[in-house]
Amino acid sequence: MYDIIAVISGKGGVGKSTVATNLAISLAHLKKEGSSEHNKVALIDCDFYGPSIPTLMGNAKVGINENKKLVPPEKHGVKFISIGFFLEHPDDPVIWRGPMFQKAMMQMFEDVEWGEVDYCIVDMPPGTGDAALSLAQNFPLAGAIVVTTPQEVALSDVRKAINMLSKVEVPLIGIVENMSGFAAEDGKVYHIFGEGGGKRLAELYGCPLLASIPLEPSIREGGDTAKPCSAMESGPGRAIFDDLALKVAEQVVKVRPRSSRLTVVN
Numbered sequence: 001m002y003d004i005i006a007v008i009s010g011k012g013g014v015g016k017s018t019v020a021t022n023l024a025i026s027l028a029h030l031k032k033e034g035s036s037e038h039n040k041v042a043l044i045d046c047d048f049y050g051p052s053i054p055t056l057m058g059n060a061k062v063g064i065n066e067n068k069k070l071v072p073p074e075k076h077g078v079k080f081i082s083i084g085f086f087l088e089h090p091d092d093p094v095i096w097r098g099p100m101f102q103k104a105m106m107q108m109f110e111d112v113e114w115g116e117v118d119y120c121i122v123d124m125p126p127g128t129g130d131a132a133l134s135l136a137q138n139f140p141l142a143g144a145i146v147v148t149t150p151q152e153v154a155l156s157d158v159r160k161a162i163n164m165l166s167k168v169e170v171p172l173i174g175i176v177e178n179m180s181g182f183a184a185e186d187g188k189v190y191h192i193f194g195e196g197g198g199k200r201l202a203e204l205y206g207c208p209l210l211a212s213i214p215l216e217p218s219i220r221e222g223g224d225t226a227k228p229c230s231a232m233e234s235g236p237g238r239a240i241f242d243d244l245a246l247k248v249a250e251q252v253v254k255v256r257p258r259s260s261r262l263t264v265v266n
Contacts, residue, residue: 002042002117002118002119002120003118003119003120003142003252003256004120004122004139004140004141004142005119005120005121005122005141005142005143005144005145005173005248005252006122006124006132006135006141006143006144006145006170007019007020007023007121007122007123007124007144007145007147008124008126008132008144008145008146008147008161008165009124009126009146009147009148009157009158009161010126010127010128010146010148010154010155010156010157010158010159010160010161011126011127011153011154011157011158012050012126014126014147014148014149014154014178014179015147015149015178015179015213016047016123016124016126016147017045017047017052017053017056017123018052018056018178018219018223019145019147019176019178019213019244020043020121020122020123021043021052021053021056021057021123021223021228021230022219022222022228022229022230022237022241022244023121023145023230023241023244023245023248024041024042024043024078024080024119024121025041025076025077025078025228025230025231025241026230026238026241026242026244026245027039027041027118027119027121027245027248027249028040028041028076028077028078029077029230029242029245030245030246030249032118038077039077039118039119040077040079040115040116040117040118040119041077041078041079041117041118041119041120041121042072042078042079042080042081042114042117042119042120042121043057043078043079043080043081043120043121043123044080044081044108044109044120044121044122044123045080045081045082045083045084045123046105046108046122046123046124046125046131046135047123047124047125047126047131048083048094048096048101048104048125048131049093049094049096049125050125051082051083051084051094052084052123053080053082053084053123054082054084054085054090055084055223055224055226056223056226056228057075057076057078057080057226057228058075058226059084059085059090059226060073060075060080060085061073061085062081062085062086065113067113069111069112069113070111070112070113071112071113072112072113072114075231076228076230076231079114079115079117081108081112083104101130101131101134102130102134102138105131105134105135105138106138109139119249122135126157127157127161128160128161128164132161132164132168133168136165136168136169136170137168141170141171142171142173142252142255142256143170143171143172143173143251143252143255143256144165144170144171144172144173145173145174145175145176145210145248146158146161146162146165146172146174146175146176147175147176147178148175148176148177148178148197148198148201149177149178149179149180149193149194149197150177150179150180150191150193150194150195150196150197150198151193151194151197152194152197154193154197155197155200155201158175158201159201159204162201162205171255171256172205172207172255173207173210173248173251173252173255174202174207174208174209174210174247174248174251175198175201175202175205175207175208175209175210176198176209176210176211176213176244177197177198177199177201177209177211177212177213178213179192179193179213179214179215180193180195180198180212180213180214180215181195181212181214181215182214182215183214189214192215198212199212208247208251210244210247210248210251211240211243211244211247213240216229216236216237216240218232218235218236218237219237219240222237229241230242
């Protein structure tokens with residue numbers, strides 16, 4: 001039994017994949033309720049046109065078991081899969097129409113030997129197209145986390161994404177505001193992309209602002225070097241995402257539909 005959590009955005013470039021990756025690792029830091037065991041977490045890269053998980057987690061080999069199912073690599077307590085692992089060259093484009101996209105998404109869930117999983121984080125492509133609709137129609141989602149940056153050009157697209165969630169009856173877990181400000185050495189915070197956009201959005205839709213993530217160099221550096229900040233022993237990036245994971249785990253219980261937990265039989 002596990003909860004499927006979609007991480008979505010209205011537009012690209014807001015750090016959705018970075019949030020999805022670090023959130024997955026931080027959820028694996030948490031212990032199951034009433035248990036000494038940590039959560040078992042899966043991370044599925046469904047951003048087929050721009051797969052970022054191989055960059056963020058590091059390239060890895062996917063195995064095949066005796067049942068002819070794919071065996072995902074595992075790092076930092078997270079099992080993960082991406083279309084990027086199957087490209088001949090990492091810069092090769094994926095040129096698919098909608099039906100191929102939907103089939104590949106189904107395979108990510110059904111043709112992979114996931115084993116025991118508590119949380120499945122799904123990194124979705126930006127926008128409100130086929131991918132979001134296919135995921136909502138084919139899988140019982142516990143809910144979705146919406147990632148935005150503070151400026152209006154991002155918020156206008158995010159509002160469309162949130163309204164899409166309502167139409168397909170997917171609970172909104174909360175908002176994550178990324179790139180919320182930059183703290184200079186003198187302690188002054190510069191709001192390069194604006195200020196308060198995520199808070200206003202959360203108030204508008206009556207959901208929590210789960211995190212306001214600053215422009216923190218260690219988060220960017222960790223993504224570029226396949227050493228996610230949430231996998232570090234300490235640091236500001238890890239603290240941010242560990243706090244986010246705790247809030248997400250608490251909020252999922254509140255918004256999750258009764259039928260949303262998926263049973264996996266491998």
